[in-house]
Amino acid sequence: MTDGLHTDTRYEAFLKLLTMRQSTRKGQGETMFADRAKIFIKSGKGGDGHVSFRRELYVPAGGPDGGDGGRGGDIIFEVDSGLNTLTDFRHVRKYVAKDGAPGGKKRCHGADAEDRIIKVPEGTVIKDFESGKVIADMSGENRREVILKGGKGGLGNMNFATATMQVPKYAQPGQPGHELWVQLELKVIADVGLVGFPNVGKSTLLSRVSNARPRIANYHFTTLNPHLGVVDLDGGAGFIMADIPGLIEGASEGVGLGHDFLRHIERTRVLIHVVDAAGTEGRNPVEDIRTIHAELKKYNSDLLRRPIVIAANKMDAVYPGDEDPSEILRREFEPEGIPVFPISAVSGKGVHKLLYAVYGLLQTVDPEPVIFEKEFEIEYAGDRNLPYTVEQDGDGAFVVEGPRIEKMLGYTNLESEKGFQFFQKFLKENGILDDLEAAGIQEGDTVRMYGLAFDYYK
Numbered sequence: 001m002t003d004g005l006h007t008d009t010r011y012e013a014f015l016k017l018l019t020m021r022q023s024t025r026k027g028q029g030e031t032m033f034a035d036r037a038k039i040f041i042k043s044g045k046g047g048d049g050h051v052s053f054r055r056e057l058y059v060p061a062g063g064p065d066g067g068d069g070g071r072g073g074d075i076i077f078e079v080d081s082g083l084n085t086l087t088d089f090r091h092v093r094k095y096v097a098k099d100g101a102p103g104g105k106k107r108c109h110g111a112d113a114e115d116r117i118i119k120v121p122e123g124t125v126i127k128d129f130e131s132g133k134v135i136a137d138m139s140g141e142n143r144r145e146v147i148l149k150g151g152k153g154g155l156g157n158m159n160f161a162t163a164t165m166q167v168p169k170y171a172q173p174g175q176p177g178h179e180l181w182v183q184l185e186l187k188v189i190a191d192v193g194l195v196g197f198p199n200v201g202k203s204t205l206l207s208r209v210s211n212a213r214p215r216i217a218n219y220h221f222t223t224l225n226p227h228l229g230v231v232d233l234d235g236g237a238g239f240i241m242a243d244i245p246g247l248i249e250g251a252s253e254g255v256g257l258g259h260d261f262l263r264h265i266e267r268t269r270v271l272i273h274v275v276d277a278a279g280t281e282g283r284n285p286v287e288d289i290r291t292i293h294a295e296l297k298k299y300n301s302d303l304l305r306r307p308i309v310i311a312a313n314k315m316d317a318v319y320p321g322d323e324d325p326s327e328i329l330r331r332e333f334e335p336e337g338i339p340v341f342p343i344s345a346v347s348g349k350g351v352h353k354l355l356y357a358v359y360g361l362l363q364t365v366d367p368e369p370v371i372f373e374k375e376f377e378i379e380y381a382g383d384r385n386l387p388y389t390v391e392q393d394g395d396g397a398f399v400v401e402g403p404r405i406e407k408m409l410g411y412t413n414l415e416s417e418k419g420f421q422f423f424q425k426f427l428k429e430n431g432i433l434d435d436l437e438a439a440g441i442q443e444g445d446t447v448r449m450y451g452l453a454f455d456y457y458k
Helices: 009-025 202-209 258-265 285-299 301-305 325-336 351-362 403-410 417-429 432-438
Strands: 036-042 075-079 094-096 116-120 124-128 134-138 144-148 179-186 192-195 227-232 238-243 270-276 308-313 340-342 389-392 398-401 446-449 452-455
Touching (some): 075 134, 094 116, 134 144, 144 179, 192 202, 202 227, 202 238, 238 351, 258 285, 270 285, 270 351, 285 301, 285 325, 308 325, 308 351, 325 340, 389 432, 398 403, 417 432
Parallel strands (some): 075 116, 192 238, 308 340, 398 446
Antiparallel strands (some): 036 179, 075 144, 446 452
């Protein structure tokens, strides 16, 4: 272990975050870690177009000169590296952007409204409250995203003059803003997650190997909030570790604070299952591991596809002459590809070997944090009116093109399972599949969309 800190900016940001979190506790008790919030957001209405006519001394029959209305303000979410909880949203739950100014006479354009920018910590997932579907994940490179667009300003009557209608006495109203109840969920971004039953030594292990200082005591549900720590290894190597609050049987069904705890595991790339190998509270470590793994599988089966190691903790409490519990765990789990490391978080014995093994596993998995794909697209007035065409080319393939298709492909990641499901749902709900069938498409035929090719099957 080294005292030198990482030069990686991501690690520096977490060190700053941890320092801030510790300073807020000093002299005030531990602050509440808020990781969920429900808020109302509304974009601004576009300004109305204006109706007026030129009235000048030497222009007795002046034409229409009513200006256009200004654009309503957008609702924009932006990552603020200085935030680490959603506490602010417990005090303010309504965020409304201003309306655009109406147009004026003499072709004056109404002023556009300022956008309403909402600052959130990195790792915040924005969901539609009604459906629970993901609108945006403020993680990775996604630092700023427009969630609700403001309404367009209405056209003034100067836009409606024609040869047959030279004095139009009407203008276009501004488009309305859009409103939505959204659920904010903060899912911690860490490379490694510590999981296990309460009181198995996760907090002790995190405090030993990092700069985190979680509360440590001998009672159940020791940790009610996730804690982050930066683990520094020799040669500038290292990773971010999170102590996920203790799980219990039934957590996947929401027993206790189950869902709140499990949410924070979803972004981790490697899991360390900490178990009380000595059975100091009369628990069976093998059964505990099986129980926790069952809870992880029920909540999200993808979690068990990630690399997992077992930290057989409290080996210093094993009585001499007793069978080595780490060997029992090895016989049970190493045939399944899960390595076991006997450690003592209190004395530090075996911890060094565990950390370097975990670091090695991290080099084998995608270095980017888990990003949750968009599942919910906000539909604006006019989106459904965007045109598209369905035609058959000379090779017999069916070509689907147009602004409507191009816009959808611009925000859909077809390489992910959820993204492809969203794509299929879009084609069905917008009548594009019906149009393909009306054009005579058969199973096995090829569909092309802007360089992408698919085989059609019902």
